[in-house]
Amino acid sequence: MKVLVCDIQGFVVCGEFLPKEIAINNGQQISHFLIKPSQDFSPLSQQDKKTARYLERYQHGLKYSKGFVSHHEVPEILNILADADLVYVRGHQKHDFLVKHFRYCPPKIVNLETYDWSPPLPKSSQPICMYHHGKSRICAVTNTSDIFNWIKNFMPD
Numbered sequence: 001m002k003v004l005v006c007d008i009q010g011f012v013v014c015g016e017f018l019p020k021e022i023a024i025n026n027g028q029q030i031s032h033f034l035i036k037p038s039q040d041f042s043p044l045s046q047q048d049k050k051t052a053r054y055l056e057r058y059q060h061g062l063k064y065s066k067g068f069v070s071h072h073e074v075p076e077i078l079n080i081l082a083d084a085d086l087v088y089v090r091g092h093q094k095h096d097f098l099v100k101h102f103r104y105c106p107p108k109i110v111n112l113e114t115y116d117w118s119p120p121l122p123k124s125s126q127p128i129c130m131y132h133h134g135k136s137r138i139c140a141v142t143n144t145s146d147i148f149n150w151i152k153n154f155m156p157d
């Protein structure tokens, strides 16, 4: 059975979730992408700028304007998940984003937060990637490794 774990860190612009960092982990290898913004920072609304700065400083620590992959390539990146038997994510925003992408023929995508007995992820001892700044640094790469470890410990076979 092909099991993949996907984690996405992003921004919200005009109410829409925009991925900034995508990591896909099969338990042995990780694909990692930092996505360029689909629009510049300056024309964003004051509220979106405020939210973006908050995320940069206090959540994932990724800069809004950074990235090395065009946002046009996001659908192709997400298609890595297409032939998985099971895709695990953690968080309704990421789950909904993936389900929306695979509108017609989705792989089975499970949001681990929907399990009542799901304990929180332990504080990771794994290194984070080098694109994070700020006080809090939540990394999609580290999250996928932590989730894989968590699955090994808590999920039924």
Ligand SMILES: [Zn+2]
Pocket: 021, 128, 129, 130, 131, 132, 138, 139, 140, 141, 142
């Ligand atoms: Zn990272």
